[in-house]
Amino acid sequence: MPYFRLLIILFINILFCLSSFAQSTTSSFLPLNTNQSRWADSVFASLTPDERIAQLIMVAGYSNRKPAYEDSLVNLVRTNKLGGVVMFQGGPMRQAKLTNRLQALSTVPLLIAMDAEWGLAMRLDSTVRYPYQMTLGAIQGNDSLIYNMGASLARQARRLGVHVNFAPSVDVNNNPNNPVINFRSFGEDKYAVTRKALAYVRGMQDNNLLTSLKHFPGHGDTGTDSHYDLPLIDKSRAELDSLELYPFKELIKAGATGVMIAHLNIPALDTTRNRPSTLSPAIVTNLLKNELGFQGLVFSDAMNMKGLTKYFPSGKADALGLEAGMDVLEFTEDVPAALAQVKQAIAEGRITQASIDARCLKVLRAKAWAGLNQYKPIVLDNLVNDLNQVSDDLLNRKLTEASLTVLKNENNLLPLQRLDTLRIASIAIESDKLTAFQQMAANYTQIEHFNITSKTPDSTLAQVRDSLKNYNLILVDVHLNNIRPATKYGLQAKTAGFVSELVSTGKAVVTVFGNAYVLDKLTFPSDTAQTNRNIEQARAIVMPYQLTNYTEELSAQLIFGAIGATGKLPVTVNQRFRTGDGLAVKPIGRLKYTIPEEVGVDSRYLAQQVDSLVNLALTRKAFPGCVVQMAKDGKVIFHKAYGKHTYDASLGAEPKPMQLDDLFDMASVTKVSTSTPALMKLVDENKFNLDGHMVDYLPWLKKSNKADLRWRDVLTHQARLKAFLVFWKNMKEPDGSWKPRTVKEERSARYPIELTDSLFEFKNYPKTIFEAIKDSPLNDKKEYVYSDLSFILYPQVVKRLTKQNFEDYLKTTFYNPLGASTLTFNPLRYYSLNRIPPTEYDSLFRKTLVWGHVHDETAAMLDGVSGHAGLFGSSNDLTKLITMYLQKGYYGGQQFISSNTVNEFTRYQFPELGNRRGIGFDKPSFKYTGNAPLSASKESYGHSGFTGTFFWVDPTYNLTYVFLCNRVYPTRNNSQLGELNTRTNVAEALYQAVKRGIR
Known part of the structure; x- marks a missing residue:
């Protein structure tokens, strides 16, 4: 064989060997x-x-x-x-x-x-x-x-x-x-x-x-x-x-x-x-x-x-x-x-x-x-x-939620139930401003917030200690801005000592936003005098492992039962906290706050649709401002404030931007937020019979034309009652002056009912309203006519059957346990004026801007408390109430109303008569008219209010919707909201977003 052929063969073999070596190195x-x-x-x-x-x-x-x-x-x-x-x-x-x-x-x-x-x-x-x-x-x-x-x-x-x-x-x-x-x-x-x-x-x-x-x-x-x-x-x-x-x-x-x-x-x-x-x-x-x-x-x-x-x-x-x-x-x-x-x-x-x-x-x-x-x-x-897609946001939420670990839960304290029995303080450790945890916790109930850092003066700490005596539960959120052991995980001696004080009260739920190993720094040796101040003496301990907005918000949601806990400690901290420790906690049906994608809705599409409709209404001056809140599957996926309280600086200052927690005059939404739930509860307790007659619970109607009206007909607006009566006109003489024993400009024992800051009604005048209702004629024909009159009387029915006044009954039975503290009559007793958008300038009756007082004249004459109007509240708290309806009477671990009763009140009662009403609730029309969104199911229900309020509940789609605005500012002679059909169209945008899903 020629020499050069041997060289070629040898070269090929070398290449083959090198190739084989490389392939053997990388074959798999x-x-x-x-x-x-x-x-x-x-x-x-x-x-x-x-x-x-x-x-x-x-x-x-x-x-x-x-x-x-x-x-x-x-x-x-x-x-x-x-x-x-x-x-x-x-x-x-x-x-x-x-x-x-x-x-x-x-x-x-x-x-x-x-x-x-x-x-x-x-x-x-x-x-x-x-x-x-x-x-x-x-x-x-x-x-x-x-x-x-x-x-x-x-x-x-x-x-x-x-x-x-x-x-x-x-x-x-x-x-x-x-x-x-x-x-x-x-x-x-x-x-x-x-x-x-x-x-x-x-x-x-x-x-x-x-x-x-x-x-x-x-x-x-x-x-x-x-x-x-x-x-x-x-x-x-x-x-x-x-x-x-x-x-x-x-x-x-x-x-x-x-x-x-x-x-x-x-x-x-x-x-x-x-x-x-x-x-x-x-x-x-x-x-x-x-x-x-x-x-x-x-x-x-x-x-x-x-x-x-x-x-x-x-x-x-x-x-x-x-x-x-x-x-x-x-x-x-x-x-x-x-x-x-x-x-x-x-x-x-x-x-x-x-x-x-x-x-x-x-x-x-x-x-x-x-x-x-x-x-x-x-x-x-x-x-x-x-690089920052909404899917990443959702994944972060899911990862965080799945990791939350409850290391102690004394007597199953978590999730917190019976909020009406709790007076809660929140103390953020090592944060000098309101934290994301505190802000989220405030969504669930009324909480007093405190912030403590290692630089907080001892005098301030003493004041905080004294204040805490007024609370029976303390949420302690420990914010550690360092995750590494060399810095003791960011724990400061002064604040660590204060945490030990808090747990020693026997009232603390502690959430540690930091490295799990820091628990050992909060656990004193058993042979010291401070044994009773170990973190393990806390009533409950939540470990989110690090400090982020996700851990803060979701930890608060865990504590209040919107989500559960399944996490387990991945490391051993000490003899008390070991690998695998972690208690299961189940959710109890409170609202969860998340992003639309969690329920399969495109957040960008939803925001674009809602923003477009609301901004058009703002441009057309249909209202100065509004708040929109939407939830699906018990999860709040949209909550946004638009516009301002007023159009200009007419109130002496620049218009205040609308805030998420502002309180609105609910107007007729009051009917299904006060009277209707009260009657539902009384039906559950066999104290109220829907097929009974008005005289059964209002004996003073005995000799009136209303005595034998059946409650089911009354509550569905087909009992022949007049739509309304203008009661305030009876207070005035033909020349516009006030009649005797009607109103005065100063408050007194005889004139205690506050119509405005400078107008007070005679104490017995409400009786004339009830008498006027009793003596009012009936319509000739039994047909659907929406009427306020019976709802004005329900506070009397409730008081007679429960021995409680109307507002107290509602707060103790529903609002306080729901954590819906802003739902109230006469809100100026509890909230500052800057949280309440004004309504109408009343040029006929009260001659002033109605601001902080109920817009409805009759409700004002009834001391602000009525079953047809007068309720104020935030969108978030109204959403809690209607979520309870959606969940068939269940919310926060408590069955407020039986599912059968909720079903009864929210179904069509007389569809064969062309009446679209449930009991108290509005429902979709049989032909597309009214307030219901076009896509609303026949199972859906809700109500609207004259001031621009509206809510809708749809069990078929498992969604709730709240729209609150002050469209009557500065005058009710503004029909833009109705002409634009903004409230209903925004609701329809939610339906379309749900149907469309994520694309």
Whole structure:
């Protein structure tokens, strides 16, 4: 055989061997299609030996530094033809521009990596922050949420041009004082750590993001931070196999694409003194690659960390890392020195060129898998919005909710029930302003808020102590702004002592927004005099694991029973709080506050529709302002205030912007918020018979034409009662002056009824109203005629049957237990004028602006308390009441009204007569007229009010809707609200959003 043919055969065999070696190294690493494989092979063939070394080096990149720094980074990457950049602090737009610039100048597309364990926000502003891994460790039986987190993070990373996430941490954190892992671990149970890490890895890798398990072979059991020193792991090989190595073994079997080697000194694995695992052939090659069979990318931890550089200088350490078996060196500080040292190692035979080539090809295959074989620059348009999608918000809520852990619940105190029996104070520790927790808690009931920090004067603390004597429940929310043990988790001695005081009262529910290990700092040794002040003496303890708006808001919702708790402690804190601790708490049907997407509604679409309709009405001056609140499935998904209290500065100051908690005059919504629920309850108690007659409960009607009217007919407006009577005109003489024994301009015992601030009614005048109703004629024909008259009388019916006055009965039976404290008559007794939008300037009767007093003249003449008008309240509290209706009489763990009675009152009573009414409630017309939305089901019901109020309930769609405005300001002669049909159209927008779903 000719000599040159032997050379060709020998060359082919060498190539085949190299190819076989490379393929054996990467055969199960990443599945590539033909084009990807060809690209990797082609690029590899085009690289010089030096360039193949450079592909194994990643330098650090920052997008928050000056142009001179960026220029130097660009020059470093371009000159040395480096393989990748690991991005650190900055912002998404700045990083994207820097990445595009670097990629444009690189012959081979760069592999871009980030440390994004809990999302891009770990490094970048204006991006999504997911929960820490320890928080995720508390989640039970729902690891699909963690998978979804990985998938969402992968989408965000890829949108930003990132190909590798140095995550997750699979260290088993069995050392509470671990300064560097700690909250970054899923916990101390190796099985849970493995299971959750696997979900996270699969979520990322299934969506084309490379991952890196860290910190091999396990950084969980050390008190030293490898950023600052070389930690010693003094464990036997058997111990390491049993615990630290377990997650790595299992996840390698499951196909993890990367592993990061930690800077650890582990004598059981490598006896060389002060040798970090990063530089250990015994650990990197023998253990990880050979023994565990890992064929993916092996990354170093940052090559600038003191755990490495303390004993090995930059450059030399890089060469030793590759000599140990590393595939990619992360954060090489001195690139020229590193390249020189690696080439010297090759020349001296400590590293073979073949091994460099195999690792280079592995990196190129990873680049091809990540799509760099078809590289495209990052599109800057809409980048920040794309990185912050509403689906990420929803996922964050779900992850947080699933992690909430209740560690103590004395006598099942949580969720709080019977709010009418509780006088609640909220104390925010280490916050000098109202917290998100406090704001959310205030949605549920009336709460007095206090804020304490380590700088609070002792005199103020003394005042707070004295004030707390007036409360039988204290919500203590401990806000810790540091998660690390070196800072004692942000706990201050002064405030920690105050927390101990609070728990010693026996009235405290404590929520700790911080690292779970801080519980030990709030638990005093049992042999001290302060044993009775341990946090475990709290009546209930809630652990959300960290301080975010999500944890604050959802913890409050948990305490009040809108959501439940299923979380379990992922670490052992001390003998009292151990791994697996966590009490199940079930929700009790109170309103949950969330985003529309949680119930399958597109928030952007819903907001656009509602905003458009309301803003049109504001432009047309249909009303000065309004509040809209919507809920589906017992979840508030829309709550927004629009406009102002008035159109201009006519009241002596700039118009006050409408607020969510403003109190509105409900007008005729009063009928189904006072009289109707009272009668429902009395029907339940067999005290009121719908088929009885008016005289049965109002004996003074005995000789009137109303005595034998049946209540069912009366309540459905077909009993022949007149629509209304103008009672106030009877108070005036023909010349407009007041008749005797009607009103005076000063309050007195004889004139106690306040019509305005300067007009007071004779104490016995309400009797003339009742007499007028008694003597009023009936309509000739029995047909539907909407009437106020019977509703004016229901307070008397209720008082006769319950022995309580009307307002007291409503508050004790419904409003206070519901936590609906703003539902009240005569609101100026409890609330300031600036929380109440004014209604009409009354030019005929009271000759003044009606502001804080009931608009309806008859209700005003009845001392502001009537069954047809007079109720004031906020949208949120009205929503609680109607949610109770929606839930068939159930709310907050209490059955207020039986489901049968709710069904009876809310069904059509006489559809055969063309009467659309339920008992008290309005319902959809049989032909499209009236207030009901076009899409409303036949099971739906609601009511409207003259002042511009409206609510609607639809059991078929499981939704509630409240619209409150002051459309009669400054005059009732404004028909724009009706002409625009705003209230109904906004309700219809909700229906359409529900039907449309998320697209």
